[in-house]
Each structure stands twice: as C-alpha cells, then as structure tokens.
Amino acid sequence: MPSITTPMVEVARETPAGRSLVEDTFYLTVGIEVSQSLLPTVKGVTFRPGYLAVGVKVDGSGRLYGKPQRPGTYLASVRTCSGASCHEQGVTLVVLANVPWEPRELTFPGRVGTPLDGEIGINGGPPGVVPTFTVTDHDKVPAGVSIGPDGHVGGVPTTPGISEVPVRVCVAGNCAGVVVRLIIV
Secondary structure: OOOOOOOOOOOOOOOOOOOOEOOOEEEEEOOOOOOEEOOEOOOOOEEOOEEEEOOEEEOOOOEEEEOOOOOEEEEEEEEEEEOOEEEEEEEEEEEEOOOOEEEEOOEEEEOOOOOEEEEOEEEEOOOOOOOEEEEOOHHHOOOOEEEOOOOEEEEOOOOOEEEEEEEEEEEOOEEEEEEEEEEEO
16 A cells, blocks of 8 residues: 655745735725635634725725725725734725626526537626626536636536526625526427
C-alpha cells in the first residue's frame, strides 16, 4: 500500500501588501437595502463597526447594512483586527441612482442534443453596471443545461420538456426574481 513519507508543508495564498479584504469595491443603489459582506483574506478577522457612506454601515462581522441615501463614490476606511493586530483597509462604495430595469429574453427554445446558446439580458439600469444572475433552485435546471452568473444559457439538453427555472437578477444591489422558461423538444 503506498504511503506519503514527505512532511506536509502549508502553503499560504499570497495577497497584495496591505490588502486584508478579498474585494474592496461595492456597487449599491440608492434606496435599496444593502445585503453584502466584507470578506477577509484570513480567518478570525473582526471589524470595527462604523459608517461607510450616507445610510450604509458595517458591523463587527463585516456585514454591510442600511440603505444608501445619496448617489456618489464614497471612499471609506474599515478597521480590521486579527488578535491584537489591527490595520486600516480602504473600501470604495459606488452608490448609483435607482434606475429602473427589466429583464429581456426569458424564454429559450432548444432541441435535445443541440447546443443552446442564449443570454438573459436586461433593459435599463445604471450605465456600465454588469448584472449578475443566480439560479435559486438548481433542481429545476434541465439535465445538460446551465445558466451562468453572467446570464448565459448554454449546454446540450438531454431530455425534452418545459422547465421553469427561478433566477435572481441583481443590478448594483437592485435585485428581482424572474422565471426562465426552457422549452426543449
């Protein structure tokens, strides 16, 4: 029976100097409740609660909460602590005006064994903001098909039928649920 005789060496992921957060820029919408979290690059980090922008705060666990009140770009400093060591990390909150949007292309016809190549899109919304798409019930996605976070509908369907897949679409924190219909013959 084979065995490993070489001692294990722990490998740490390199992070840029001074960075204690995975992401430091957040896109929000005026009047829409914030539901995001700061993600530290190491375990055991706590945050000093405080204000980040008009109407937006951070709590000790790194959860951003509140409703942004004014559009603009806000540069804030977040204090992160690990044990007795603390340091400041800059974050940017881009608060966009609440520009209405609506989904387009929610029905995708296809054939068993033939590749699908479609895209859920949106009309409206703030310019330059990329929407995100999240399937909320993966059991409803037909075999061989996928819906990506960019709204791409692809894959090769393996069975015929009509599927209605719930998808959450978010544009700068302004989210709505839609139903994507796949008609496979």
